[in-house]
Amino acid sequence: MDGPAALQDRSLRKLNSLLEVSKAMAAAIDLDSLLGVILDRATAVMEAERASLFIYDEETGTLWNRISGSLGRGELRLPLGTGIAGRVAQTGVLLNIPDAYADPRFTPEVDRQTGFRTRSILCAPLVGHAGRLTGVIQLLNKSGGGVFTREDEEMLEAFASHAAVALDRARLVEAFVEKERIEEALRLAHDIQMGMLPRPLAGEGRVELAAALEPARSVGGDLYDFLVEGDRLWFMVGDVSGKGVASALFMAVAKTLFRASIQTETPLATVLARVNRELCRDNERAMFVTAFAGCLDLASGEAVVSNAGHNPPYRLGPEGSVAPAPEAPGIPLGVIADYVHAEARLRLGRGEALFLYTDGVTEATNAQGEAFGAGRLEAFLAKAAAPRPEDLVRGSLAAVRDFEGGTPPSDDLTVMAIRYLGG
């Protein structure tokens, strides 16, 4: 029989052990060390020979041994409902078994493997956030051959709730770290993608060109390219079907093909035929690119253009007129390998400009679900009255973002303006 002093001493010890666990949790040590502290304290306070902790794996519906005194980590897997631990996990109710071998729910399999002789068992469920089962904690063999008491049950439940919180927290941290890793990879991909776009056109007195691309997510499927070679300015704005990483990869291929083709092939129709043929090759996913491409003769202002299923651009007169540019409509690149895209011709006078864009402009929506539309774009261009390409690009982006009023863009957005100054 314990005297009052002994009782008081034991209560104090128990309180202290819980305090230690709380301190260990606050110290933000790693999960295994923390669970180690919990098991270690539980074993000592409740005078057990051994303690172990099982994690519930939702995907497989099994419990696995995360950490214990003698069993190695991950050695043991129990289906839900099997053995005492499996039963506790299934029912969510603590079990106190005075004599394991007399209980039909006990499976002596583990004892046979380890040579350990289980006598008494105290097992409690770990119930995490929103009542979700995260695992079970189990004590084996009350020392001195006794049985676990009602007081031990309450104590183990206190330890179990600490362990459950620790596991929940660890899961959140893991999910957060994984999310950070993915975001970092996407940030890098974004930088690489933006790095593929050409530098601003400089040192060319016959033409001004400005362009901008803003992906809706980290990476996108819009693209543009331009290159001055001698007397010719090649230009292109395109949009890959869909968005996200798959589109970004296809965008990179399309952009590279265009750049390679304009350096070796002329005329424009031949360039597009080559890009198209290559994009069709092994295109298992039926990805495609809509594109508007052209080649402007800087000496004469004559341009050859071709439209592969893209939004037709606008032609802006020096006096402020806005008209659809002539185009030769065709199907997107990457759809039919032997398709021949037709060419259209136009001649830009001094001060005349072309405004190219992707549907991220016209399909930008506001909080009411209205689309920016061709009407608003034309109104902007008319009001802009043929200023510098730089202003057209910046102004059109601002008009779209202003219209969206903070509604997150759902599509990538690209604009390009080219003004011919004369040969």
Next chain:
Amino acid sequence: MEIREERHDEVLVIAPVGRVDSNTSGELERRLLRHVAEGAVRLVIDLLGVEYISSAGLRVLLLTANKLRPLGGQVVLCSMGRTVREVFDLAGLTALFPIEASQDEALVRIVAEGQG
């Protein structure tokens, strides 16, 4: 987006309802490719309930047609609204698909071409 299905003898009619864009086209793709894998060769895709289709949705239709072609199968589209029609026209894809005004006409066509 919701996907309705109906079988008319050898022809499967798939009717997506709502927006077919980059958020929903994956679901339509899985559904169509599953039917192709399970042996469906004649598909009518009824676009009556589609309020908007993006390039991601067009890709799924192209993909399905590409998968069926080597199997001797076919996709016939029907019941396009004005908005959907504009997207097809803009992308220049109207000429690449057999398109009928109504589901009935699409069924007649796909059966006739299947026999021919």
